[in-house]
């Protein structure tokens with residue numbers, strides 16, 4: 001299908017148009033085998049030896065994601081965390097890395113603890129400021145600049161092209177956690193990123209029924225081979241059933257993200273005018289600090305994630321989350337069901353997340369229902 005110039009949405013819907021050559025099935029089988037037969041001449045003509053390295057069930061998901069992101073190769077991992085940490089484990093103790101202060105909390109914790117103890121020199125910066133990235137990189141010593149945009153849970157935005165330029169001039173790679181933007185809205189490789197990372201648990205799968213991660217490389221080079229080796233050695237491969245579910249979910253990525261973007265934009269605008277809301281954080285609002293950069297690097301919408309700061313502080317925020325009926329009180333994001341979360345509670349002490357903030361992951365329910373449910377919860381919490 002790729003040679004015919006079909007759009008990314010068409011490639012995703014048909015999972016690259018793959019048809020089983022033997023049965024003509026339009027959906028691939030799940031390969032359960034943990035090992036592959038060696039040839040009589042002692043070779044492995046199938047290219048596969050043992051399933052800790054790879055599995056044919058990965059092929060379609062990896063090929064589809066690579067096509068959507070515009071890179072030559074993709075690797076699926078057992079989780080977003082194992083995909084992200086592989087990028088840091090591919091470095092050498094003593095290397096300097098520049099990472100955001102505002103980012104996915106579990107990766108931030110790992111960088112501050114394990115990665116630091118292991119010997120990486122981890123520098124946390126305000127990645128929404130290009131001058132802060134430029135001031136932090138040390139030419140020759142910095143090996144990786146890591147950004148997340150829009151970034152959990154305030155959706156602060158980093159200029160990908162500017163970050164890539166700064167990283168490359170210092171001799172470093174740029175890694176982008178693009179979980180929230182998805183390849184529907186942003187293709188970081190086009191802006192100069194070297195590695196794109198996804199928590200495929202979120203939008204790529206979209207149905208809150210697997211934990212998965214993925215990397216897409218801008219080049220199929222020695223560094224990419226190293227990432228593949230780390231996955232095989234640590235065994236952070238995706239289960240075969242999860243790989244199949246990931247591909248099944250990715251077929252509807254475009255309509256799900258498109259719908260979520262529209263609802264999120266409308267919710268952001270309506271909530272910004274709500275008397276019980278002090279601030280709405282959403283890249284699609286012209287008043288938002290990262291709006292101009294988002295317009296440059298997001299196409300077709302500003303994503304399905306927003307946060308609201310509630311008048312009355314932490315207690316009012318928790319009381320609001322307690323009173324929703326349609327929204328589900330749960331962590332995670334990017335699924336078909338809308339989730340609401342008092343984010344500071346889960347991030348714990350030391351979080352940069354404001355205590356009055358509720359994080360909203362907009363799903364594919366009716367947007368009007370979602371607003372009405374939040375509106376009644378805000379009013380009842382206020383009057384309680």
Ligand SMILES: *Cc1c(COP(=O)(O)O)cnc(C)c1O
Pocket residue numbers: 079080081082084104107148152177179180198199200201202211212213333
């Ligand atoms: C969830 C998430 C991760 C971690 O992914 P897991 O699949 O939970 O390991 C990393 N980055 C972002 C932005 C996420 O939302």
